[in-house]
Amino acid sequence: MKIGIIGATGYGGLELMRFLHNHPEAQQIDLYTSSEEGTLFSTKYPHTTNLYDQPLLKIDQEQLTDYDVLFTSTPAGVTSRLLPPLIGSGPKLIDLSGDFRLKEAEDYEHWYKKTPAPKEAIEQSAYGLTEWNKEAIRKADLIANPGCYPTAVLLSLLPLIKEWLIDPKGLIIDAKSGVSGAGNTPGPMTHFSETNENLSIYKINQHQHIPEIEQGIELFGNQKTPVTFTTHLVPMTRGIMSTSYAPLSECVTEEKLLDCLREYYDGMPFIRVMPESAKFCTKQVYGTNFCDIHVKVDPRTNRATIVSVIDNLVKGAAGQAIQNMNVLFGLKETTGLNEVPLFI
Amino acid sequence: MKIGIIGATGYGGLELMRFLHNHPEAQQIDLYTSSEEGTLFSTKYPHTTNLYDQPLLKIDQEQLTDYDVLFTSTPAGVTSRLLPPLIGSGPKLIDLSGDFRLKEAEDYEHWYKKTPAPKEAIEQSAYGLTEWNKEAIRKADLIANPGCYPTAVLLSLLPLIKEWLIDPKGLIIDAKSGVSGAGNTPGPMTHFSETNENLSIYKINQHQHIPEIEQGIELFGNQKTPVTFTTHLVPMTRGIMSTSYAPLSECVTEEKLLDCLREYYDGMPFIRVMPESAKFCTKQVYGTNFCDIHVKVDPRTNRATIVSVIDNLVKGAAGQAIQNMNVLFGLKETTGLNEVPLFI
Amino acid sequence: MKIGIIGATGYGGLELMRFLHNHPEAQQIDLYTSSEEGTLFSTKYPHTTNLYDQPLLKIDQEQLTDYDVLFTSTPAGVTSRLLPPLIGSGPKLIDLSGDFRLKEAEDYEHWYKKTPAPKEAIEQSAYGLTEWNKEAIRKADLIANPGCYPTAVLLSLLPLIKEWLIDPKGLIIDAKSGVSGAGNTPGPMTHFSETNENLSIYKINQHQHIPEIEQGIELFGNQKTPVTFTTHLVPMTRGIMSTSYAPLSECVTEEKLLDCLREYYDGMPFIRVMPESAKFCTKQVYGTNFCDIHVKVDPRTNRATIVSVIDNLVKGAAGQAIQNMNVLFGLKETTGLNEVPLFI
Amino acid sequence: MKIGIIGATGYGGLELMRFLHNHPEAQQIDLYTSSEEGTLFSTKYPHTTNLYDQPLLKIDQEQLTDYDVLFTSTPAGVTSRLLPPLIGSGPKLIDLSGDFRLKEAEDYEHWYKKTPAPKEAIEQSAYGLTEWNKEAIRKADLIANPGCYPTAVLLSLLPLIKEWLIDPKGLIIDAKSGVSGAGNTPGPMTHFSETNENLSIYKINQHQHIPEIEQGIELFGNQKTPVTFTTHLVPMTRGIMSTSYAPLSECVTEEKLLDCLREYYDGMPFIRVMPESAKFCTKQVYGTNFCDIHVKVDPRTNRATIVSVIDNLVKGAAGQAIQNMNVLFGLKETTGLNEVPLFI
The missing domain is CATH 3.30.360.10 (Dihydrodipicolinate Reductase; domain 2)
Structure with a gap:
């Protein structure tokens, strides 16, 4: 599986990378950013030295269609513009922001104080509360990953x-x-x-x-x-x-x-x-x-x-996103997520 | 004012000592304990070096009548026995434990799983929620300082x-x-x-x-x-x-x-x-x-x-206890309690 | 004593205010800022409600000479310009920044990467390590309060x-x-x-x-x-x-x-x-x-x-500054600083 | 691989279990304790529910020889008695306590204030600082896992x-x-x-x-x-x-x-x-x-x-112990240890 992460330098991105590193189906993981293009990821985050020593890439709409999955972990108001053109273009889209969660545009405007995503795109998306919406998730091209x-x-x-x-x-x-x-x-x-x-x-x-x-x-x-x-x-x-x-x-x-x-x-x-x-x-x-x-x-x-x-x-962001990826690709839900809690 | 603190080595005792150290009416502060008699307080708690270099005293019912105020900061079930004989014997009694707070003996038994204090003693006590019970506090010999x-x-x-x-x-x-x-x-x-x-x-x-x-x-x-x-x-x-x-x-x-x-x-x-x-x-x-x-x-x-x-x-224990002491002795309520919060 | 604090909204300023609130000689405490003029201090820092409900004042070189003491708690490079004209003009100056600590201008330039204070001003200042420099502190108009x-x-x-x-x-x-x-x-x-x-x-x-x-x-x-x-x-x-x-x-x-x-x-x-x-x-x-x-x-x-x-x-900033103020004004060194540590 | 953990309820034991859960060669993991025999592990540590719902076992010298590896994570002074009879009896022994680390018995006595392990057992053990002692580790039956x-x-x-x-x-x-x-x-x-x-x-x-x-x-x-x-x-x-x-x-x-x-x-x-x-x-x-x-x-x-x-x-205890197990069994050193740090 070829995976792209947009907003890789945020905490959502970091957690995606932590789990995908040991996900058996993740063959390639590319990291996209809006502002630090060219920087080695492990220079920005030394804890990933030897693990993610790759440069941050500039977001390029055309290249994005090459991926099997795109995770977007960006501030509110970004993916409402970025993702609609990509729906159905190839990659499964899993959005960790709030831009596609609310079915009513007015609700988004009222609570987020931003312009909502196009109505059509919202209708095509599935709300990614895995345990409750598995059938819809399985068929969707765009998953609105739930809030924490x-x-x-x-x-x-x-x-x-x-x-x-x-x-x-x-x-x-x-x-x-x-x-x-x-x-x-x-x-x-x-x-x-x-x-x-x-x-x-x-x-x-x-x-x-x-x-x-x-x-x-x-x-x-x-x-x-x-x-x-x-x-x-x-x-x-x-x-x-x-x-x-x-x-x-x-x-x-x-x-x-x-x-x-x-x-x-x-x-x-x-x-x-x-x-x-x-x-x-x-x-x-x-x-x-x-x-x-x-x-x-x-x-x-x-x-x-x-x-x-x-x-x-994890369950409130990156973990559930990967769980949804597993559902989308017919994998066992626990694939790559099989960790024991760090109680200590 | 001659003050005794019973249960001085607990956190309630420590806070009482912190405020009383700068209370203008506190002339003598004696520290009582049930178990570490003779130990210098500042040996047990080095942060009080030069401030409380005095030995911990053994609780002696007779000596206790010599104080103007006795604060008791002990586990549940101790002052229900210790304090009743001292009511009216001289010192004002301010109890930071839960032993005199509940007016109904059955409630105490049910929730604390211990033998309640004598009914008479409970009736003589005033519940020490200062802002709501000042008149009763002023007249009482025994104050049941509220829970946090x-x-x-x-x-x-x-x-x-x-x-x-x-x-x-x-x-x-x-x-x-x-x-x-x-x-x-x-x-x-x-x-x-x-x-x-x-x-x-x-x-x-x-x-x-x-x-x-x-x-x-x-x-x-x-x-x-x-x-x-x-x-x-x-x-x-x-x-x-x-x-x-x-x-x-x-x-x-x-x-x-x-x-x-x-x-x-x-x-x-x-x-x-x-x-x-x-x-x-x-x-x-x-x-x-x-x-x-x-x-x-x-x-x-x-x-x-x-x-x-x-x-x-403080307001949940030692501070309110001192506020009650101030009320009992006709002092300004803020005496010794005039601190600015450590926001940082 | 009429006291001015310049840089009141920083942590050094907050601690000065915490101790001066109970200092028996502090009659008036004015708060100066470079950027939030007119804001009520307790609006910015709600923990000071009822304690410092006064507006932040704009720094005005002429008014500053009216104080008995001026504390400056500002970033490096500010007081090297602000204070020299005030030396000998009336107020005792106690600077919590690093601008007057180093006797050699080159050292300041090398380690702070800023323009040093005028040589003369530095020579007139006393290094405020109270226990080691009391004689010099007593006679100085400008105290360079030590680093933490x-x-x-x-x-x-x-x-x-x-x-x-x-x-x-x-x-x-x-x-x-x-x-x-x-x-x-x-x-x-x-x-x-x-x-x-x-x-x-x-x-x-x-x-x-x-x-x-x-x-x-x-x-x-x-x-x-x-x-x-x-x-x-x-x-x-x-x-x-x-x-x-x-x-x-x-x-x-x-x-x-x-x-x-x-x-x-x-x-x-x-x-x-x-x-x-x-x-x-x-x-x-x-x-x-x-x-x-x-x-x-x-x-x-x-x-x-x-x-x-x-x-x-405290000893690394505001407390030692007040200790130096006490020395400057012939007060007992512990005045206003007589607190018991919050070990808990 | 059949694995036994002695001292499973301590933090060393918990970490061993966290990593071994995803170790591809760990087929069976039995948990031994000296004091809570019969308790379900997940009752004691609810965070392991669905992961380690098995009873804690009583230590029984004879059964212990059935394992491929035994990890011991016990207080000082326990394995110096427990392990010597097991050397060469079958299982590889990896001791996380300090009992076999010091080559000189007098050093152990002086610093640990306990009776040292038998000289012969110490001589048979290899100090488990993996990167520096791999050859010796590979051949040893007993590994003294280093201190943190x-x-x-x-x-x-x-x-x-x-x-x-x-x-x-x-x-x-x-x-x-x-x-x-x-x-x-x-x-x-x-x-x-x-x-x-x-x-x-x-x-x-x-x-x-x-x-x-x-x-x-x-x-x-x-x-x-x-x-x-x-x-x-x-x-x-x-x-x-x-x-x-x-x-x-x-x-x-x-x-x-x-x-x-x-x-x-x-x-x-x-x-x-x-x-x-x-x-x-x-x-x-x-x-x-x-x-x-x-x-x-x-x-x-x-x-x-x-x-x-x-x-x-991890590297100071359970992780290095598993790294040593990997060396002992000819596995890749990173097997089961391939995690990305939780920087956040």
């Missing part, structure tokens, strides 16, 4: 919503992320001295992942409702935890919730429904494509607490 | 609940704490390699601060309801953030919530109702007795998000 | 060098710093995701503090030699540790080294010569003006290991 | 010492380690609240890795000298940096040092001699078996600064 928060949130809630075990109208989602989600551009929110030993809340009710979550609940859970969703910045590099609270439907027990999750995800290698344990934490999926889910019912309030953890850079 | 989580939660919610601006029946409280809340005894939950770069959720629906929060809502907010309360462990040493979600009462706006908070806390030096800002974070109160509160309304869901931050070891 | 690394290094080595107990020709200084030393401008070296869980070495043999250390050894230790000095970036916000290695002079024992240090620093409140302990660490001086020193002799190699720790923002 | 610090130190210094380019008599080694080196037993040195945001120096001149370093310099560098070696604890989980200082031999330049290193390690896949870069840091080898080396010469002092970084749990 929506991945953690939707995977943990969809079975329970779809089966009417919890009431999405009362849903509160309190999400927490490590700092790498903010990417590699230095700024005040990622300045070590103000981020270390500090916990922040940000974008209350305003995160651009809100419409993506609501769209996922509608598409896959068959229910339409606005949700309360809040994001916190945790002084760690990797990891997302989503803690959701929802009223239980009548006569629903903890065991019923667990059974529902276990049934939906039976045979799906990256979803682990976890039993009671002293500690449920982000590091149990560190560096891997796992999404772990944990559920507790409080009989005092008749509410469920549903918790999920992912590595934001 | 209840302090952050109650201060941010009580005015809104009392004024019926939010509906406590739908209250979800998602709380996050730094690791120092777990004290100075090493264990798996505080082992660096498993805590660093990791976010955990723990004691879902089972934290012993739940009944304390519900009691506070009843006592000061005049409403009785079970609440959903969940705690997370954040890889930082100090700081608590409480993020609460509640349905708004009819016609309530963000400005109305802010006005209510500002009115209740007008003239109270440690409560800061903060306007909109890019970043609302635990470090803005680091090392100080401040409790900062921030509120946002989501018109899409008609819910309020109410956020508060404290330093768990 | 030179403070930690010189305080630990000068007595031993001056007394010929160690041989400075063989001196190796391995220094480690927290990230706040890099200031508040975001950049790749301070980007959380690349700094957290990472230890870097930087500026090997090229740090601009090298000539300052060598000058200090010559001025106060009476020996002239180049030294090996290397700096590391540690994933923490505050703290410097200097680990120095030196050959022992003949017949010198560990006790002799300790005695020498104790004798030199007898009665000096901020220097603590620490006995053997299980742990010698930066947090034992956290947030305070202490410099702790520890010494070990290895009979196998006949070398001494001399370790010192400071808080880089 | 000696690995980082020796790999960076041996070529330069052996070629007389630096003078080992003047060698100063200042080493820094992440906290995972202390293992998984909670204690004061690893308690988060006292380790986070803190840098400690410990075991000055007393670390048990000193004799191992000196032995390595003698065996492979052909020079005998005591060295100065000091260890620091850095607030991060993984990573070791060794910063060494040494006088240069006459007429030696930086380029000569680099050439020497490049020549010695030519074709060795895990050693990367790195050119000048803005940042040389532990994270550039995070999670991998690389050892990166960097060298600078200071013409002012005629000394070299030699820096190396490894992941203490």
Whole structure:
């Protein structure tokens, strides 16, 4: 397989390269950038010395059609222009940005404050939440890889919503992320001295992942409702935890919730429904494509607490993108993603 | 003022000593311990060299009556036995443990799994949430200093609940704490390699601060309801953030919530109702007795998000204890607590 | 005392404000900036709400003569122009930048790559290593406050060098710093995701503090030699540790080294010569003006290991600046600096 | 290959399992423990759910002979008794503890304060510094896997010492380690609240890795000298940096040092001699078996600064152990170890 990565110098690009290096089908990996053409990748990122000692290439629309797969990991507003002409031109396109995730153009405009991608292109794309959209992914030329928060949130809630075990109208989602989600551009929110030993809340009710979550609940859970969703910045590099609270439907027990999750995800290698344990934490999926889910019912309030953890850079970005590549090419889903978490 | 600290080697004790060192009325500070009698404090904690080069003293019930104030910062189940005989014997007693916080003995037994303090002693004690119970504190001989989580939660919610601006029946409280809340005894939950770069959720629906929060809502907010309360462990040493979600009462706006908070806390030096800002974070109160509160309304869901931050070891423990001492002795509340946060 | 702080929005400025807030002689504190005139300080830094709710002022050379003290905490190359006209004009000038530290203009040009301050101004200034230059400081109008690394290094080595107990020709200084030393401008070296869980070495043999250390050894230790000095970036916000290695002079024992240090620093409140302990660490001086020193002799190699720790923002910057202000105005050296370290 | 891991619940064991999971020759991996027999591994370490859902086995000397390889990752003093009877009984033995590293029994007794392994067993063992001892490793039944610090130190210094380019008599080694080196037993040195945001120096001149370093310099560098070696604890989980200082031999330049290193390690896949870069840091080898080396010469002092970084749990423990297994079984050295560092 001949693979191109556009936006190779960002964190999404770095993670793609980390996994593709050991992917048995990846024969050639070319790295594209908008600004550092000619620089050796291992000069920019010395940790890749002996692994990626190749020059960064300039993006050239014509050459791009030569690839089997193109991954794009760019800021919002780039691939909405770059990718539409490439649809159907040869390569499978897997976009890690938010440009093709929202089906409604107005939603994109409202939440991203940018010009949306052409309607037609959006219609041709498949939303890449692998466990929930495999059939569509298999047939699509363009995959809109999900956002990190929506991945953690939707995977943990969809079975329970779809089966009417919890009431999405009362849903509160309190999400927490490590700092790498903010990417590699230095700024005040990622300045070590103000981020270390500090916990922040940000974008209350305003995160651009809100419409993506609501769209996922509608598409896959068959229910339409606005949700309360809040994001916190945790002084760690990797990891997302989503803690959701929802009223239980009548006569629903903890065991019923667990059974529902276990049934939906039976045979799906990256979803682990976890039993009671002293500690449920982000590091149990560190560096891997796992999404772990944990559920507790409080009989005092008749509410469920549903918790999920992912590595934001893996299942929340590059890992799921490669999982989607595997689906697109008929490979085993775990190909190249078979890692044990770095719990320590 | 002659002051005794019982449990001086714990983190609560350390913080008391940090503030009392510069308290203008603290003339003598004696340090008591149950296990390291005779050891020089600065030998155990070299950072106090030249500041607390005195030996740790053995607890002796008779000598304890000589103090003007006794602070007790001990594990659950100790002061329920130690303090009752001392009530009215001379010293004002300020207990940082949970032993006198719950008015109902059964609640203590249920959540703490220990024998409760004598009913009479509990009745004589005042709950030390300074901003809400000053009159009772002033007259009491025994102060039950609040827990760290209840302090952050109650201060941010009580005015809104009392004024019926939010509906406590739908209250979800998602709380996050730094690791120092777990004290100075090493264990798996505080082992660096498993805590660093990791976010955990723990004691879902089972934290012993739940009944304390519900009691506070009843006592000061005049409403009785079970609440959903969940705690997370954040890889930082100090700081608590409480993020609460509640349905708004009819016609309530963000400005109305802010006005209510500002009115209740007008003239109270440690409560800061903060306007909109890019970043609302635990470090803005680091090392100080401040409790900062921030509120946002989501018109899409008609819910309020109410956020508060404290330093768990200061307003959540030693700082509030000294604030209560100041109230007890008719001093200005800020005496000895006039610090600027270490934002960096 | 009427005090002006120029460069108030940097970390040096923040720390000055933290200590001056409780300094009994600080009656008025004005905050100057080169770029954010009119902004309320507490809008920029919400943690100072209710403490510094005043507007940032534009620097105006004429008004500056009205102050009793002016602290300047600016990037290299600013005060070399700003301060010379102010010498003798009224205010005592305490410069936290490197512009007046090096007596030789060529050294400044070589290591800082900037135009040096006028020779005359440099001659009128006193190097502000308080414990070693008190007489000169007392008489000077302009104090060149030492660099953070030179403070930690010189305080630990000068007595031993001056007394010929160690041989400075063989001196190796391995220094480690927290990230706040890099200031508040975001950049790749301070980007959380690349700094957290990472230890870097930087500026090997090229740090601009090298000539300052060598000058200090010559001025106060009476020996002239180049030294090996290397700096590391540690994933923490505050703290410097200097680990120095030196050959022992003949017949010198560990006790002799300790005695020498104790004798030199007898009665000096901020220097603590620490006995053997299980742990010698930066947090034992956290947030305070202490410099702790520890010494070990290895009979196998006949070398001494001399370790010192400071808080880089306090004894390494703002704290020592205020200590120098106290000396200049005949106050007790500890005035306003009497804090207990935040070990936790 | 049938593999047994003794001491599977420690961090060394965890890392072995992480790499062996994807090792193409590892057919069966059995986990032995001294204390938690019968517990499912994934119950103890939930991050291994679906990966290692097998029970921990009781150590049984007779069964152990059935394996092709036995890894032992146990505290000092265990394998000195456990392994000698197994030498030559079938399995290749790879010991990650310090029990067989020191050739002189008195050294072991002096530095480890324990009874040494039988002299004969030590003589039969090969020191597992792969790049320097491959011939001996290939033929041995028992490999003494090197300590984490000696690995980082020796790999960076041996070529330069052996070629007389630096003078080992003047060698100063200042080493820094992440906290995972202390293992998984909670204690004061690893308690988060006292380790986070803190840098400690410990075991000055007393670390048990000193004799191992000196032995390595003698065996492979052909020079005998005591060295100065000091260890620091850095607030991060993984990573070791060794910063060494040494006088240069006459007429030696930086380029000569680099050439020497490049020549010695030519074709060795895990050693990367790195050119000048803005940042040389532990994270550039995070999670991998690389050892990166960097060298600078200071013409002012005629000394070299030699820096190396490894992941203490990989090249400093489990990774090198698997590398040695690959050598023992004639596999490519990189088999199962072909990871890209997690720089982020």
